[in-house]
Amino acid sequence: MATDELREGLLATLRAELGDAVVGSHIRPGDDLWVRVTAEAWLTAGEAVKATLGCTYFDFLSAIDWLPSPFGRDMDSQEDLLVSGAEAKEPPAMTTGYAGGDTRMQVFARVSNLERHYGVTLKVDVADDDPTLPTWVPVYAGANWHEREAWEMYGITFVGHPHLVHMYLPGDFEGNPMRKDFPLLARRVKPWPGIVDVEPMPGGTDDEEDGESE
């Protein structure tokens, strides 16, 4: 595996700056860098990537819910099968992605250095029982709307956010729709017909399919 001196260097700089707060990292050589920090150091990490790594450009901030969907791959139609007497499938164990993770919820953000053309994806674990994080708005003004979105969709509170109100949903909406255990209501009304429909691709391995369908 080729080494990536630029990103190794960035990671070393961040480790020197943040110390033990860097709890995980992942490098895809020549492409990308992931760094996971502790929740206490989230704000400091934001300041460090901006000041030390020169990542002044704010791409996005969002969250991931690592819980495997309790409704299965086809979401709610699975529940309908259960009602009609099918056997319940055991959901797979929870795994996390690059740079690891210990909690169900993670917030991740991406910032870029426009002069030297690299970007960093920062990740942070959010405690399951107390999903709060300090806000990034003082560091990156653009985080304002992104944090509102993450708050609304995942129920993560950003302490110190100036205007944490609903972005898309009506004010009296209950629940956090992007969480994996929030059912997709459209699927409860009608089973999804497209789940078996895999489109034949030109140049695919089954050439006789192409001749018929194209």
Added chain:
Amino acid sequence: MTAVSDHDQLAAMAAQANDARANIEFEDDGMTLNIGPQHPATHGTLRIVAKIDGEQVISAEPIAGYMHRGYEKLTEVRTYPQVTTLINRIDWLGSFANEVPFILAAEKLMDVEAPPRAQHIRTILFELSRLANISLFLGDLAIQLGGLSLGFYSFRDREFVLNQIEAVTGGRFHPNFDRIGGLKDDLPKGWIAETKVAMEKMRSFCDEADDLLFGNEIFQKRTRGIGVIPADVAKSYGLSGPNARASGIDWDLRRDNCPPGLAYDKVDWKVWTHPDGDAFARSWIRLQETREATRIVDQLLDTIPSGPIMAKVPRIIKVPEGEAWVATENPLGEMGYYIVSKGDLVPFRVKIRSASFNNVSIVPWVCRGVYVPDVISILASLYFILGDIDR
């Protein structure tokens, strides 16, 4: 004549006064003006709640969500090839361009690369989407600032581009043409010559816009020095595309960090920047970008390599486990997808980073202290598509 006692009459008047009072909100800091949700300047249904003091805006808060369709949730229950149908509808004026970063991210995870011919045609269609998108911007800008003619011209001339997109993909607005590993189909016969004619027409449209709009004194008065965004503010809000370049940020994802799978390294064009950062600069950059796009298309048309248009990919696409972020320079700015895959038929999580979401989040900052008509100039010059904000 019916007699009404003084007492009854007074009671009726008091009741009326009570009713009236209930409908007036007394505010000590100016008044609240709702722009939208149905206003031509909002390109759909964005509501701007502006607090104004006389003619001056104290604060302006965009309210989004009238068109939220929940694409990030919906992608989690669709197979990878099915996702492109959805994300086509994010920025509906340049819809092919929406598919490209998603497909590139999936290709990155699968470690597939489209054949050179597919990369070329993909880039041509990408630039045609840009032309379709930005030509309408120029017309729309003119309409909102009171010059109707260019609006008609832009709708007229955009047809030439849409016809070319339709000839290849079969869809004028929602091509759904990009595939993991290549494209759905090859170019039809005679398309290259026709597209060259269309590019010629787009160039003359640009000249028309230059004369009618950018040389117009009223237009200049309404845009020069209005809504100035300095470069550091633009960066911290994540402004991208022409909006960032108009603030002097020399950053274009076609030239810098261009993801593999597009053929921008094979063409020669100029990335325009402007130092002013005002509404005029943003509009002017888009005009130049339209011209550059026609140049890119022309060069690519001359150099299309022969060969297949699809790489060998499995018929049922399973994307290996991993995470990938790919962003491209879409007509509206940086659009990227962060895909988390669990090695399944469907993505585990797709974060859609759309350009307009960040571009519009700066509205409260930039609209503070401007005059009411300038809000329209600023909104028009920031140029957003509602589907691109709400997703």
